[in-house]
Structures are given as structure tokens and as C-alpha cells.
Amino acid sequence: MITKEKISVIGIFAAAMLCLSACNNQNQEKMNADKNELTQIFPKGEKGSKDLFTGNAYNTGLVDADSVFTTAVGNVYFEPGARSNWHSHPAGQILIITDGVGYHQIEGRPVEIIKKGYVIKCPPNVRHWHGASADVGLQQLYIVPNTEKGIVNWNEAVIDKVYKSAE
Amino acid sequence: MITKEKISVIGIFAAAMLCLSACNNQNQEKMNADKNELTQIFPKGEKGSKDLFTGNAYNTGLVDADSVFTTAVGNVYFEPGARSNWHSHPAGQILIITDGVGYHQIEGRPVEIIKKGYVIKCPPNVRHWHGASADVGLQQLYIVPNTEKGIVNWNEAVIDKVYKSAE
Numbered sequence: 001m002i003t004k005e006k007i008s009v010i011g012i013f014a015a016a017m018l019c020l021s022a023c024n025n026q027n028q029e030k031m032n033a034d035k036n037e038l039t040q041i042f043p044k045g046e047k048g049s050k051d052l053f054t055g056n057a058y059n060t061g062l063v064d065a066d067s068v069f070t071t072a073v074g075n076v077y078f079e080p081g082a083r084s085n086w087h088s089h090p091a092g093q094i095l096i097i098t099d100g101v102g103y104h105q106i107e108g109r110p111v112e113i114i115k116k117g118y119v120i121k122c123p124p125n126v127r128h129w130h131g132a133s134a135d136v137g138l139q140q141l142y143i144v145p146n147t148e149k150g151i152v153n154w155n156e157a158v159i160d161k162v163y164k165s166a167e
Numbered sequence: 168m169i170t171k172e173k174i175s176v177i178g179i180f181a182a183a184m185l186c187l188s189a190c191n192n193q194n195q196e197k198m199n200a201d202k203n204e205l206t207q208i209f210p211k212g213e214k215g216s217k218d219l220f221t222g223n224a225y226n227t228g229l230v231d232a233d234s235v236f237t238t239a240v241g242n243v244y245f246e247p248g249a250r251s252n253w254h255s256h257p258a259g260q261i262l263i264i265t266d267g268v269g270y271h272q273i274e275g276r277p278v279e280i281i282k283k284g285y286v287i288k289c290p291p292n293v294r295h296w297h298g299a300s301a302d303v304g305l306q307q308l309y310i311v312p313n314t315e316k317g318i319v320n321w322n323e324a325v326i327d328k329v330y331k332s333a334e
Contacts (some may be wrong), residue, residue, distance in 0.1 A: 039206055041265050042284050062263065062286045069259055069288065071238070071312040092236055096229065096308070098208050098265065117209050119229045121236065141263070143310060145238045 038099040038139050042075045048084075054157050055082030057131070065147035072144040072151055078102060083131025085157050088124075090150035094143040095120040095130060102138035103166040104130040111166035114138070124149075129158045134167060205266040205306050209242045215251075221324050222249030224298070232314035239311040239318055245269060250298025252324050255291075257317035261310040262287040262297060269305035270333040271297040278333035281305070291316075296325045301334060 045060030056079040063073035076084075078100075086107070095104065097118040104120050105111040107127040114120060114130070122128045132138040144151050212227030223246040230240035242265075243251075250270070262271065264285045271287050272278040274294040281287060281297070289295045299305040311318050 063261055063288065068290065069261060069312050071261065071310065073261060073263070073286070073310065094230055094236060094238065094240060096240070119240070121230065123235065141308075143238065143240065145236050145312060 038077070038137050040077070040139070041098060044077060045075065048076075052085050052087075052154055053082060053131075054085075054163075055079055055131070057082045057084065062141075065144070065151065067148075070145070070147045072147050073141065075139065075141050078130075078132035078138040078140070080132050080137050081134050082137075083158050083163060084129050086127050086129050086155040088127050088153050088155070089122065089144055090124055090153070091144065091146035092124040092126075093122045093128075094145070095122070096141040096143070098139045098141060100138040101133040101136040102131055102140070103133065103163075104128065105162075105166070113166070114140075127155060131158070131163075205244070205304050207244070207306070208265060211244060212242065215243075219252050219254075219321055220249060220298075221252075221330075222246055222298070224249045224251065229308075232311070232318065234315070237312070237314045239314050240308065242306065242308050245297075245299035245305040245307070247299050247304050248301050249304075250325050250330060251296050253294050253296050253322040255294050255320050255322075256289065256311055257291055257320070258311065258313035259291040259293075260289045260295075261312070262289070263308040263310070265306045265308060267305040268300045268303040269298055269307070270300065270330075271295065272329075272333070280333070281307075294322060298325070298330075 042060045042062065045058040048057040048059055058077045059074055061072075061074045063069065063071060065072040083103070095114070097114050097116055097120075099116045102114050103111045104114050105128060106122060112120070113133075130140070209227045209229065212225040215224040215226055225244045227242045228239075229242060230236065230238060232239040253274070262281070264281050264283055264287075266283045269281050270278050271281050272295060273289060279287070280300075297307070
């Protein structure tokens with residue numbers, strides 16, 4: 001027999017379940033937000049030119065080259081799907097990935113997957129490109145040493161066929 | 168008159184309040200954890216020698232100096248209160264703060280407060296020290312350019328009087 005007491009107990013149990021469910025949903029949303037939003041250490045910066053990047057990439061200069069340090073440093077945030085054109089550096093480049101997932105390719109070699117914590121060196125005068133994966137963005141620091149030799153020489157865009165070979 | 172229906176409603180309300188309270192506590196704990204734990208991009212690394220650091224500092228080498236890039240890069244995590252000895256770099260040093268709060272002092276100048284997103288340049292052959300604040304740790308990348316000139320010359324510890332002048 002269903003008594004009023006039983007209804008009361010069922011009511012309390014149902015309310016508790018609803019609240020726990022709401023709580024779990026809230027935590028799940030937080031986790032999803034953490035997964036999709038990359039850690040931003042520096043200001044987002046200025047949007048890179050369509051002549052040099054495919055998709056949306058943002059550059060923040062951190063250290064301008066001078067005659068004492070002869071080093072240029074900056075941060076680039078690539079939105080998912082964004083990548084640089086092919087380019088080379090007369091004295092090479094060091095990339096430090098601070099968050100997200102992306103790709104790096106030295107011409108003639110397979111595409112490498114790059115992730116938070118990875119460090120990549122590209123030798124002088126070697127063509128390469130770098131950017132985000134299709135689904136997750138990329139936060140990367142670049143270091144260009146020995147800038148008295150030059151900083152960067154830009155070339156053509158990375159076509160979809162090459163970019164998609166990474167996926 | 169207090170009916171069984173009223174008791175049932177009160178029961179459901181009480182259960183809902185308890186659940187919401189638990190949910191809020193869970194979120195508050197998450198926020199506190201976020202506040203106290205710094206973002207870790209690289210492995211914690213090896214504990215620095217007591218001869219070179221006061222307190223607990225951990226170094227992870229990321230790029231070893233070579234004849235092509237002539238650049239050394241690494242990450243140091245300073246626990247709260249930890250700092251380097253006084254030291255200098257024959258070709259200077261660039262610091263990039265990726266999380267936390269700390270101090271940097273060039274000899275003869277006031278102590279600077281350094282935080283997530285700050286970039287600091289210390290000129291060649293100038294004595295300086297850097298480390299965490301007393302309450303919050305510091306995650307910092309260092310870049311030593313032109314390593315053909317040398318990397319670092321270590322000197323004496325930073326005494327408490329000097330460190331505490333920063334607070």
C-alpha cells in the first residue's frame with residue numbers, strides 16, 4: 001500500500017537525484033570548458049595577415065630583436081585549423097608549445113604532432129610550417145636566435161591537401 | 168496544522184538545499200585548488216643545488232646550447248620563498264613568467280614584482296637574482312642567448328634581509 005510517508009520518502013529521493021544530476025552537469029560543463037579553452041598567458045595579440053596565415057592566428061611580440069640579445073621572442077595563438085605559410089629563418093627557430101595541439105612540418109619530412117610541453121627546433125634556412133590541429137587550438141612561443149642574420153623569409157600558403165595529410 | 172503533505176514539501180526543500188550546498192562546496196574547493204596550484208607546462212625537473220638556490224627550486228632543461236642556435240632554454244619552478252643566488256650571464260638573460268608571482272632584482276636597483284605574462288631582460292654581466300614570492304610560487308622560462316660567450320656565473324646567496332625588502 002502506498003502511504004503518504006512513502007510518497008514523502010520518494011519525493012525526497014527524487015529531489016536529491018535531480019540536485020545531484022544538476023551538480024554533475026555543472027561539473028561536466030566546467031570540464032568541457034577547460035578542455036576547449038586553452039590557457040592564455042599573454043594578450044591574444046594582433047591577427048596575422050591573410051598573406052602569411054591560413055585561418056585565424058594572433059601574434060604577440062614579447063622581445064624585439066636588438067644588438068645586445070640578438071633574439072626575437074613572441075607568442076602565437078592559432079585557432080583550430082589555422083596555420084602559418086611555409087617559411088624559413090636564416091638562423092633557425094625554437095618553438096615551445098604552452099598549450100593545445102597542433103602540427104609542425106619541416107619540408108620533405110612527415111608532419112609531427114605537437115602538444116603542450118613540446119619543444120621543437122627548426123634548423124637555419126629550412127622551410128617549415130606550424131599551426132593548430134583541426135579541432136584544438138595551439139598556444140606557442142617562438143624564439144628566433146642570432147637575429148643579426150635575419151628573422152624570417154615568408155613563402156606560399158600550406159594547401160589543404162598538405163594540412164589534411166596530418167590528420 | 169502540519170499535514171503530512173506539508174512535511175513532504177519541507178523534506179523535498181531541505182534535500183534540495185543540502186544538495187545545492189554540497190554542489191557549491193565542490194565548486195569552491197575547485198576554485199581554491201586553481202588558485203593555489205600553478206599551471207605546469209613542463210615536467211617539474213630536478214631540484215636545484217643548495218649551493219645555488221635558497222629554498223626549493225626545480226629546473227627542467229628544454230634546449231641545450233649548441234653551435235647552431237647558441238641558445239639555452241629551460242623552465243624553473245620556484246616554490247614559495249625560494250630564490251636563486253646572485254648570478255650573472257655573459258650574454259644576458261630573458262625571463263618569461265608563465266605563472267605565479269615572484270621577484271627579480273638587478274643589483275643596485277629596487278626589487279621588481281614579476282607575474283604571469285611578464286617578460287624581463289637582464290643585460291650581460293650584470294648581477295641579478297629571481298625567485299618566488301613568500302606566499303605564491305613562480306613558473307618561469309629562461310632564455311640565455313649567444314651562449315658562445317658563456318652561460319652563467321654564480322655568486323653568493325640572497326640573504327633574508329634583501330629578500331624580505333621585496334615584501
